[in-house]
Amino acid sequence: MQHTIKQSYTFCGKGLHTGVIANMTLHPAEAGSGIRFVRTDISTDAIVPALATNVGPTNRSTTICSGDASVSTLEHLMSACAGLGIDNLLVEIDAPEVPILDGSAKPYVEAIMADGLLAQDAPRKCLRLREPFHYEDESGAIIDILPAESLKIDLTVDFNSKVLGVQRFVYSPPPESSAPCPHNTGALPQPLPLRAGYSFGSPSRAPLSPDGDSYSSIDDNGGCKSYTDYATQIAPCRTFCFFHELEFLASKGLIKGGDTENAIVVVEHPVDPATLKRMQSLFGVGDLEVHEGYLNNLQLYFPDEIVRHKMLDILGDFALLGAPLLGTIIARKTGHRINTAVCKSLLESDLLY
């Protein structure tokens, strides 16, 4: 069955990259209409269907365009739709960029799931692959997709980072008709406590897993061995950047809406007090410190929150296929560029049925 939302929800906030304040309202939409955005500040006809064939720039976020209208940084909202199983949605927005909110999909999930979804009297069409698909680009990003009767995504990220190590997460949602995961309490995770007194490079940092610096979710999906609960395991995971990129991005005007509330900041190299002070004044905050390789602006929900956010992004970008994909996706070092390029080439091929 297809699903939409039960009522309208409004979100207001600034775009991460443009800093422009957006008012965005999600409305229920009729079966078969898919997910569409309307740029109400341009015209009520300025409709951009959320499809990979409409993807434009993918520099640090995903943008879709149609005619004069474009909408950027839609991936976290699209991820919430994919994770919750929303097929049809009309999104009115009065600005070029979706609000970043807390950098995750949690605000959407919390609002929508408070009411639940509306089942619609139309079957859901899923997409299947006729044969294995392989895509890689010059950045080292790789996506392989194998035909299967259910979705599974096995994602590995490697930023060549001492702080993050190599992180891997396997996402395996429950089948549409199954009961909810019995071990899932529905509670959102609490931030992990930070240990005081940590200094960069300290050998006291606990390894993320017994075998060293990689952390795997394969046998631990929040206590449920079989399926991943999107709402609690993926949706809360926030976007991130590296500290050494921050000043550069800010100087290029790429994070006008960035503040210390909506991104995890990974501190790969030692930072001298003068630089920290400069960042404090740039973001208008005080008392910035480095704890265990992360800036203390916020606390992690999961030790592997970074790979979980990348999973959130993949789910959002693959929602641009316009229907759920059934297949096993094995992905490495992905970003919006390869995610959307894969979806676009799949839609333009005869591989899907």
Ligand SMILES: [Zn+2]
């Ligand atoms: Zn993201």
